[in-house]
Amino acid sequence: MGRADLRRARRRRGIRGFFTWRKLFGTFLGVCLLGIGSFIALYLLVDVPDEGNDLAQSQSNVYRYSDGSVIARRGEVNRDIVDLSDVPKDVQHSFVAAENKTFYKDPGVDIKGTARGLFNTLRGQGKQGGSTITQQYVKNYYLTQEQTVTRKMREVVIALKVDRQMSKDEILAGYMNTSYYGRGAYGIQAAAQAYYRVDAKELTVEQGAYLAALLQAPNQYDWAIASRTGKRLAEERWNYALDNMVEMKWLDASERAGMKFPVPEEPRPVAGLEGQAGYLVQLANKELQRQLMDVEGISAAEAEAKVEGQGWDLTLNIDKDRQKALEASVKEQLTSKLDPEERKVDGVVQAGAVSVGPETGRIVALYGGQDYLKHYFSNATRSDFQPASTFKPLVLAAALEEGATTQDGRPINAGTIYDGTSERPVVGSDIPYAPPNQDDVNYGDISVQTAMNRSVNSVFAQMGVDVGMRDVLETADRVGMNTGDLDPDPANALGTMTSSPLEMASAYATLANHGVQVTPTLVKKAEKDGAEIEMPDPVGEQAVSRNTADTVTSVLTGVVDDGTARSSVRDNPTRAGQQVAGKTGTSDDNQSAWFVGYTPDLVTAVGLFGEDPKTSRHTSLSGATGLLPGKGRINGGGYPAQIWADYTFGVTDGTARFDLETDQGAAVTPTPTTETPSPTPSETPSETPTETPTETPTETPTETPTETVSPSQPGRPSAEETPADPRPGRSPGDDDEDPAAAEDGAGFLR
Template sequence: MSSHPQRQTDRGTAPLPGRVPTGGVPAQPPRPPGAFLQARKQARKPRPKRTGVRRFLPTWRMTLGGILLFLLLLTGAFAAGYLLVEIPPANATAVKQSNVYLYADGSPLARDGEVNRENVPLTEVPKPVQHAVLSAEDRDFYSESAVDPKAMIRAAWNTVTGKGRQSGSTITQQYVKNYYLAQEQTLTRKVKEFFIAIKLDREKTKDQILTGYLNTSYFGRNAYGIQAAAQAYYGKDCADLTTPEGAYLAALVNAPSAYDVSAHPENKARADARWNYVLDGMVKEGWLGERERAAMTFPKPGRTKAPPGMSGQRGYLVEAINTYLSGSGAIGEDTLQAGGYRITTSLDKRKQKAMAEAVKTQLMSRLSTSNPVDRYVRAGGASIDPQTGRVVAMYGGVDYTKQYVNNATRRDYQVGSTFKPFVFSAAVDNRSTTQDGRRITPSTLYDGSNRREVQGRSGPTGYRPGNEDGTDYGEITVAEATDKSVNSVYAQMGEDVGPEKVKQTAIALGVPKDAPGLAEARQSVALGVVNASVLDMAKAYATLANHGKHGMYTLVDKITKGGQHVSLPEREDRPAISRQAADTTTMMLRSVVANGTGTAAQSAGRPAAGKTGTAEEDKAAWFAGYTPDLATVIAVMGQDPKSGKQKPLYGATGLDRINGGGYPAEIWGRYTAVALQNTAAKSFRLDLQPGAEAEPSEPAESASSGSPSASSGSPSGSPSGSPTSSAPATGGSSRPPSTAPSRSPSHAPTTSPVTPPDEDEFFPESDGF
């Protein structure tokens, strides 16, 4: 028996306190409560401190807490929005107001007509037409909720990243916008639209919402709703629409002005693509058979009926103003159509009248109902103040109710040789040289032989453009080639400069970058195969007149609604080309008026620069010109009033052909003389390219101009600083005095004016679209 007393425990025998157990090892005292956890804590290595960037990063606990807080706030905001936002009564769009248009002096120009809307039940809209609209705007309408958050986020992202403004709205949201809310693109409106759409989806059936959408959407041509659109485009009730017709109307909802092929024939390719998109979507959704789809052709809409009060020039002007406002982003197209705006335009009432009278006196009064070619004649004009960019006058056609297409803004005719000054401007601006290294100036010599093969840096190009009437000019200066519009010289110059540089210069001056014939930047671009509008060319020539500075043009001076001013885009001048490039081009174009193909423009009675142009097959004749304070472009075009096809003007008004130096230049001269009457004539102040010689003498002032004689002066910044010389820039050669030569029948009418025919008889209510 051991000499050490022990005690019994539930875990066995343990030594008594204070006793040393057998073996000589003292007994350990019992551990206090929590000692084990404390020991582990002491044994654990201390957590390293957060250093560097990690100090500023949130912990996972903070991140999780932030997400939970965000979700809580989002849920609360959604609940609050749903409870607070009520479905309002119908907005003013449902009861459209008129817009009032004023001249720059505040006198009335036009007032648009009443809203064109006729509501129809969904049962009167054929199923294929319903499906076409769904294919175009919201293919998941019947299966989705009232809103599509994914589409909204995607649209917002595309807008922010510059891929174009997109709405991401379902048909329900679009209906809410059309019927209940204003059209402005604001965050407040989008939030209201979101909650009203959710509530509306709970209170109305999908069919009721689709019915409202079809009856409130704007389709263009002043047509609200599918029934009005069917009448406006196809002259039938919507119940009688075919599937291709319904697909075209569905395509219009996205952007009516962008897809209306009647107002703008150049929209045909874009409209056709959108139409195909709608039909292909119908096939994809199982709403249309592939065989039936393959047999469909584009349904050309019928003639357009102008709204009441839009006769004469008023309709053309209102259309151009509305297009400008929507295109510049000042007011959305659907917002503008809601009405209630008071729009003060930049149009000068006196100049507007002068342009209309000039076209009528110089051209329209010479047309005869007995000459079938005279039925093809169309005219367009646009006039801009170069310093301000304000459009002061525009001529769109004989009457908006008879010829609906605006000849001032259409972009389907080639500009011809009026493009050549852009080639020379590009040469000077880029300091270009000929193939053998000579700097291109007005006195640079070129081979003007007819059908001379254009030479590239690596040899012949195979391109052999012909001169007008097949004329061989031999060795000729650039200035003389400009006077006589020699194609072989400018084709070679375009190759020397480079088609891409020519293209970029034209765009900088004001020609649309997507203009047909320009985008490809081919060799022939130098000869004016580009399609641009009269207004486009007026903007470009205004840039030359403004010494190479280009500013955004404007048709509107002021807009108010309900007494509140509406913001307009600000004009920002930017250098398009160097002043020397613009001014040296001006000097050569002065010679065209003084001694070249544009002598008829001398009738303006003041210093002028300009260029004539003729499209291929003589389907259009142009004159583009400017004084220091007014840039104006006039075009005479040929178009069959029945088929809408472009037609040559051979035989019009009894002449063999119509050139830019004939009617267009004469209209330009008469208009400019009246438009600037009683204003002091200004001389060109030019900073010329080194090597360019002095400008030609100024033509004598006409007795009817009512302006004082222009004083001569030295070109501003001229290399020599000497007074203006009377010798033109021809590389040293002299020219005859600046007198207008006798004009051949191809350039001017030889018959006396006749009584204008009855317009209702002469201009049928169809433009072939």
């Protein structure tokens, strides 16, 4: 063997000698002993605190306008401690079943869960479950909600000691009395009153299981304000708790089978949150909670507990003058005309609006409903109604962004000619779809610009298929709508999904901001104990190209100048030269009506929604304010556009101009007032009607034709809606010989 071989052999023996099983075992044993020793030392050093944490001594939150003046103060803790004997045994068991089935047997700590939580905390992923009821009680009462290794270790030690010093019943009582349930309710007694108007001792097991389910995410699972997803998750959690009770022999299976979900009562009014204040406070809290979850890695329930009544000083982006102007416009243009005692249908009308600065992303005004104390659910953020044809501009945006072509290979742009025949089956879709136009009007060959002005359903249904509905939905998601879980159904091109004024304001603000993504934000600054938490930047990355966004803006000026919004917006007497882009939308069965529009410096989405005040079910707006029942629909070009115009033209001037980098659309391309259809589909003229107004503006609501979509069947055809005349005793057909009325509505649908 040579010297080199000898050296290699010695090296291998040396490596094997270093990594012998004895040394590895010794190292492992040493680490374990060190860990055990450290834990013993920690156990000896950490005592159970004599008093509870500051959560039991909550301070008021202060909410301010952007100028620093106070909107509201909120923070008196609603808590009433009760003995466990005052809580029915079945209700006690529902909490244990929902949170910690081994509670009565464990030592107060879940070793595996705690190890997982520590590991995730070290990785910066925050809490990932694993806490026992004892640990949660310790955290609620003795510690804080912060997610650090030190706090987690203290929680474990104190939990072990508390489990030895207190009975399980005492721990469970402490847990149920210190937990936060939403609606400002701390403890089981306050929660029982807040959700079911009963004392804790009167709760049923079904009600108790719902309150136990709330602890995972109080606001998200609150039935009064929960989204569809939130309600589904709340019911799943409720079922989980009851099924566990059956498994633990605490509930008979036959009794469980007959149980129905106990829908809670509507929230009670809270003093100091009258008018719009409550809606602003509600959204501000949600934004701060969401940021705390992201920054600190805490759960939704922990974030809510850290915000509600914890001494925060929040300055909002709300401009006091614009807020007052928006409220006044809704009252003057809509709510002052509603008389539920005279007309039952007037009681179903709900209005919501969000106004945003497109360059800053700041929410400068918000309207959530007539009064937070009367209608707890904010109409500004509700996402349970269809946006209808306000979605059509996003179909065009996707076409431009993707460089899409028609079925015969022509590029899609503002001048592309489409077949506007009513009920023409879309070509190229695996899902059959043939939507009618308003009054079943056949437009024949029509440009995209004119189709947007008239909101021609058959054109945009085909365009959605030409682009590819997956690309359309993905584009909509990028600019600010939540479309991630939608199927690529061609009906969605006409806005058959659901959305909120806040989402639509986000999408249109992104267009107004030349394609740079805008996430409307309410909270400007959040401070506590002298420290400020950094809020996310409302303005993000480029979502679509500037040319795409500017082209859509240019096209949308045509909707105002020669389309479904011209009567309420173009010819509004308060307009002082403002440039305007926007789109109307009205859903089938007239359950919602929209106008989303913008000037160069302000974006505002206005929505009207039909909601039965007793059942909260969607219902028709037709006939409200005295419009002819059945035919007197509340159209997007009517009250929503009137509210928008009265507000916008009152808080902006005509000096700001659109800075558009495009050569397409009504804003940049002069076109004749009448259009000659192209004899050959391959031509792509860029034509836009720009009629000079001939009618005299009127102060009475003049409803303009918009569009309808089906709320119940995604694939059901939709139709442009019939314009409604506000004058008693008249129908749309009565205006056929009235030149002014024809220009306002029915005439341009010939």
